[in-house]
Amino acid sequence: MDAPSQDWWSAAEIAEARLPDLPTTKRKINQRAKSEGWDRQPGKVRRRKGRGGGLEYHYSLFPVRARLALIEPPQEIEAKRSREDAWADFDRLNDNAKQKAEARLKAACLVAECEGAGMIRSAAVSAVATRSEVSEKSIWNWLQMIEGVAEADWLAFLAPKPTGGRGKVEPIDPAFFGLIRDDWLRLEGPSLTSCYDRAKRVAKKEGLPVAPIHQVRRKMKEAVSKPTEVFLRKGAEALRRYYPHQDRDKSALSAMECVCGDYHKFDVFVRWPGESLPVRVQGVFFSDVYSGKILSWRLSLTANSHTVQLALGDLIERFGIPKSALLDNGREFAAKVITGGTETRFRFKMREDDIPGLLPMLGVKIHWATPYSGQSKPIERAFRDLCDRVAKHPAFEGAYTGNKPDAKPENYGNRAxxxxxxxAVLTEEVEDHNAREGRRSEIAYGRSFNQVFEASYKATPIRKATKEQRRLWLMGAEGLKASAKNGELKLLGSRYWAxxxxxxxxxxxxxxxDPDNVxxxxxxxDLDGQYIGHAACVEKGDFLGVEDAREMARKRGQFIRAAKEEARASREFSAAEIAARLRAAGEDAKANDLPEAEIVQLVTPHAKAPKTPKTPVLMRRDNEAATEARLEAEIARLEDRRTPVAVEDDPEVNFERCQELERLDADGHPLTEEQRNFLRDYQRSAAYRSFLRMRRAFGGEE
Structure with missing residues (x-):
């Protein structure tokens, strides 16, 4: 440390110098010197030479800041910050800087306690410096930082000021930084290092100053916000997921107040009847939103509205009609047979004359889940459970497909x-899913889904469907033609009659x-939509089964007896009564005939008039006329065979005709040009493919 220009100071000179931490009057200086014992320090005090005498003190007796003021040139006193700015700066500090502020506060409080006990400040500073193992100069600096500050704010004023970095940092050239920023903020997501290297090549050619990469990285964090980074590097969907999700409270709901439905494709190879290759079946599931219980499900090869319709029917048949439904936005749920007439449907064209779908007709309010947002459908949580407990079931070893193309197991495709x-396995696991206890939702509190559902179901008014409403969710088959003999109907290889x-x-x-229970x-x-009646399925009997034959004979006998009784009851008059009334009418007619003519004139035949042929000639002419009539009828029948027959607009008739032509063509029978044109056009139609799939799925001749 450099020595000051003056080593010895009188009390008057010290007061006039106005040094830090020292009084500014001669009397106070003398009191300070006496209380601190300056005159008892050997080599630190001497008699003043010259007139007036007195004592002079060595500058080493002064406080540290006073000595520094004598050595260093005077500096402008920095204006203190406001308490709001001080606490704002403190809040931006890291934990290490805040710990330093707490250590300084502890030292300053110890100095204040020592002063309160009667010690002078310099002695207190010296004692605290020795105890805290810090320099006295540091403690004096800390005391200056809190001079005139309320004790409650000492921590904020003692904290190190945010520097924003170490040392002086040269600003990054905006053009160079812009090259890196715009290259980095792309959906391809390049690394910052590659963008920096490309920008250096451009900067070298254009003469731009190059900043170090660590400064560029720091500048990128300061200049580019996280939402901007997510949107430009990952897209709008990632930005939507970046926003915090909403926790939805289910405690205000009750059982059957809202159900949730969605399709799920299982990661298992299954042998489906009628399919030559293994398939991954799909299932439509409906769960209760309040409890989480799976209420109904159906399986199908593809996602379709008919399976949704049947699964809804199972739910309503067993548990009742829900108040509302949260549905996926897929075509199978947005089909008009399910949600027709709903104003907020996002698929298909909406018209004012749309026929109401199944749910609107039952008074169920429709809610649509956000597209491509699994978290908005509570049933997705159940699907995650089924993925583990069904797809990876030990009974399906070798049939598991993996949940994505790059996660196929080693035994992929070994069996179906x-x-x-x-x-059977799916039914067992769904029941276990509903009955498993220890659920941790805000509703379950350790109970199972079954227990939660049953407790609320008992206390909730449930709407039940009538027998007329139960028929709404059955699959419809239009264009069935009843047999001309007895009205019998045939569908999917089964016969129906009443x-x-x-x-x-x-x-x-x-x-x-119901396709699962034909x-x-x-x-x-009828074609106008009016209900006619129910037709039972005519079961096939065992070829040699006596009981089946007896049962059939018993039913036939009952039918014949009932028909006979109805026929007898329908006749009001017997044949004898009708004959007697006819005879009476004939006699009345004879009584009313005109009287016979009394004068009769004979007509003489013309000389050239043909004579009346004999009886054999008349018979021969009659036979010739009959033969001629038969020939004309045969000619007309042959002409009709050459004339193309107009095909009825009946889907099932068209399909049967196509099947017949296919068999004839396969057996080598020649087809007419009209028949070939019909076969070629019909095989390309959607109706042909639909009937063919139904025959394969439910059995029947092809």
Missing amino acids: VPLEEFI EWMYRIAGQKVVGRF HAGLHVY
């Missing part, structure tokens, strides 16, 4: 499980049925 086995069906013989009707019968409607 039969559909019956898959349904005693009342003679009334629809030869007519086209609409049938509603033996349950057929609900028959």
Whole structure:
């Protein structure tokens, strides 16, 4: 440390110098010197030479800041910050800087305690410096930082000021930084290092100053916000996921107040009837939003509205009609047979004359889930459970496909499980999913989904469907033609008949049925949508089964007896009564005849008039006329065979005709040009493919 220009100071000179931490009057200086014992320090005090005498003190007795003021040139006193700015700066510091501020505060408080106990400040500073193992100069600096500051704000004023970096940092050239920033903020997501290297090549050619990469990285964090980075490097969907998700409270709901439905494709190879290759089946599931319980499900090869319709029917049949439904936005749920008439549908064209779908007709309010947002559908949590417990079930070893193309197991494609086995395992796991206890939702509190659902279901008013409403979710088959003989209907290889069906013989009707239970019968409607009646399925009997034959004979006998009784009851008059009334009418007619003529004139035949032929000649002419009539009828029949027959606009008739032509063509029979044109055009139609899939799925001749 450099020595000051003056080593010895009198009390008057010290007061006049106005040094830090020293009084500014001669009297106070003398009191300070006496209290601190300056005159008892050997080599630090001497008699003043010259007139007036007195004592002079060595500058080493002065406080540290006073000595520094004598050595260093005077500096402008920095204006103190406001308490708001001080606390704002403190809040921006890291933990290390805040710990330093707490250590300074502890030292300053110790100095204040020592002064309160009667020690002078310099002695207190010296004692605290020794105890805290810091220099006295540092403590004096800290005391100056909190001079005139309320004790409650000492921590903020003692904290190191945010510097924003070490040393002086040269600013980055805006053009150079812009090259790196615009190259880095692309959806391809290049690394900052590669962008920096490319920018250096451009800067070298154009003469731009190059900044170090660590400064560029720091500048990038300061200049580019995180939302901007996410949007420009990852896209709008990533920006949507970046925003915090919403926790939705289910405690205000109740059982069956809202159900959630969605499709799920299982990661298992299954042998589906009618399919030559293994398939991954899909299932539509409906769960209760309040409890999480899976209420109903159905399997299918593809996502379609018919399976959704049947799964909804199972739910309503067993549990009742829900108040609202949260549905996926797929075509299978947005189909008009399900949600027709809903104003907020996002698919298909909406018209004012749309027929209401199944849910609107039952008074169910529709809510649509956000597209491509699994977190908005609570049933997705159940699917995650089924992925682990169903797809990876030990019974399906070798049939698991993996949940993505690059995650196929080593035994991929080793086997495919039969559909019956898959349904049995799925049924067991769904029941276990509902009955498993220890659920941690805000509703369950350790209970199972079944327990939560049953507790709320008992205390909630539930709407039940009528028998007429139950027929709404059955699959409809239009264009069925009743047999002209007895009104019998045929569908998917099964026959349906009831005693009342003679009334629809030869007519086209609409049938509603459950494709998973075709033996349950057929609900028959006319083409105007009016319900006609139910037709039972005519079961096939065992070829040698006596009981089946007896049962059939018993039913036939009952039908014949009922028909006979109805026929007898329908006759009001017997044949004898009708004959007697006819004879009476004939006698009355004879009584009313005109009287006979009394004068009769004979007409003489003309001389050239042909004579009356004999009886054999008349018979021969009659035979010739009959033969000629038969020849004309045969000629007309042959002409009709050459004339193309107009095909009825009946989908099932067209499909049967196509099947017949295919068999003839396969057997080598020649087809006419009209027949070949019909076969070629119909095989390209959607109706042909639909009937073919139905025949394969539900059995039947091809």
